[in-house]
Amino acid sequence: xxxxxxxxxxxxxxxxxxxxxxxxxxxxxxxxxxxxxxxxxxxxxxxxxxxxxxxxxxxxxxxxxxxxxxxxxxxxxxxxxxxxxxxxxxxxxxxxxxxxxxxxxxxxxxxxxx
Amino acid sequence: xxxxxxxxxxxxxxxxxxxxxxxxxxxxxxxxxxxxxxxxxxxxxxxxxxxxxxxxxxxxxxxxxxxxxxxxxxxxxxxxxxxxxxxxxxxxxxxxxxxxxxxxxxxxxxxxx
Numbered sequence: 001x002x003x004x005x006x007x008x009x010x011x012x013x014x015x016x017x018x019x020x021x022x023x024x025x026x027x028x029x030x031x032x033x034x035x036x037x038x039x040x041x042x043x044x045x046x047x048x049x050x051x052x053x054x055x056x057x058x059x060x061x062x063x064x065x066x067x068x069x070x071x072x073x074x075x076x077x078x079x080x081x082x083x084x085x086x087x088x089x090x091x092x093x094x095x096x097x098x099x100x101x102x103x104x105x106x107x108x109x110x111x112x113x114x
Numbered sequence: 115x116x117x118x119x120x121x122x123x124x125x126x127x128x129x130x131x132x133x134x135x136x137x138x139x140x141x142x143x144x145x146x147x148x149x150x151x152x153x154x155x156x157x158x159x160x161x162x163x164x165x166x167x168x169x170x171x172x173x174x175x176x177x178x179x180x181x182x183x184x185x186x187x188x189x190x191x192x193x194x195x196x197x198x199x200x201x202x203x204x205x206x207x208x209x210x211x212x213x214x215x216x217x218x219x220x221x222x223x224x225x226x227x
Contacts, residue, residue: 006157033214041152041201041220048214090157094215102148103215105157 003027006091006106013081013113021076021109023091030095032074033103034058034066037088049074081113116141120204120218127194127225135189135221137178137204145206147171147180147187148215152201161189161202194225 004025013019025032034047045058049068063085064078074093078085088110094103121136139145146165150158162171167182176191187204204218 031214041222043203043217043220045214092158102160102163103158105150105159107155107157 004091004093004104004106006089006109008109009107010110011112013111015080015082015113017081019078019081019111021089021091021111023074023076023106024072025074025093025104026072027093027095027104028071029093029104030071031093032068033092033094034064034074034076035090035092036060036062037090037108043090047076081111083113085111086113087111116145116206116208116216118204118206118216118218120202121221122219124222124224127223129196129225129227130193131225133189133191133194133198133223135202135204135223137187137189137218139185139187139204139206141185141206141208141216143208145208147178148205148207149176149178149187149189150203150205150217152203152220154200158203194223196225196227199223199225 007022030051032049035043036046044060046062047066049055055066064076066076090108091106092103095101117140119138148163149161151161152158162173164171164180170179178187178189201220201222203220205215
């Protein structure tokens with residue numbers, strides 16, 4: 001069982017609110033990722049990190065921001081939520097020491113902005 | 115750049131039918147290949163993987179063989195169950211210090227009793 005946790009599982013919030021999606025892992029993994037999953041199931045990488053104080057933008061442009069102050073924690077923040085941000089957000093982590101290792105995923109946060 | 119192309123769904127089968135989901139890839143070097151599964155309302159979990167050519171990954175009755183000559187990693191299962199209903203993602207990892215996973219678009223499988 002993967003030791004990576006996302007909170008909340010579901011969030012309904014009004015337009016203009018600031019939100020933070022939490023992601024924590026207890027496996028000591030250096031690499032962490034945020035994916036946005038559209039209704040058609042496709043995964044889009046929006047942010048990733050190779051370690052503390054490292055953050056990079058992914059393949060899909062996103063208005064969200066991330067931080068990596070501690071190895072185990074990789075929160076995603078939206079300063080002003082909009083209906084277009086409604087989506088499923090998946091956090092993942094992997095071990096950078098060994099190449100070609102699997103990524104472990106959290107259960108996801110389903111965000112609805114009304 | 116790296117890319118993964120997998121069979122578009124949805125795929126609907128009857129219980130005990132044979133399953134194949136095609137996956138082909140484009141990558142530099144010698145990538146590792148993965149199949150992930152996503153059950154309804156959940157995140158992704160690793161189903162199987164293969165790290166070099168001709169390796170066969172297997173788990174829960176599913177199999178996939180890393181074919182470098184055809185750049186393919188097709189997922190197969192001889193007899194599907196209702197509980198196999200899920201979304202299946204093919205993925206590759208090209209390795210190196212800056213690697214990240216590249217996913218296919220996912221294939222929705224529904225198995226009817």
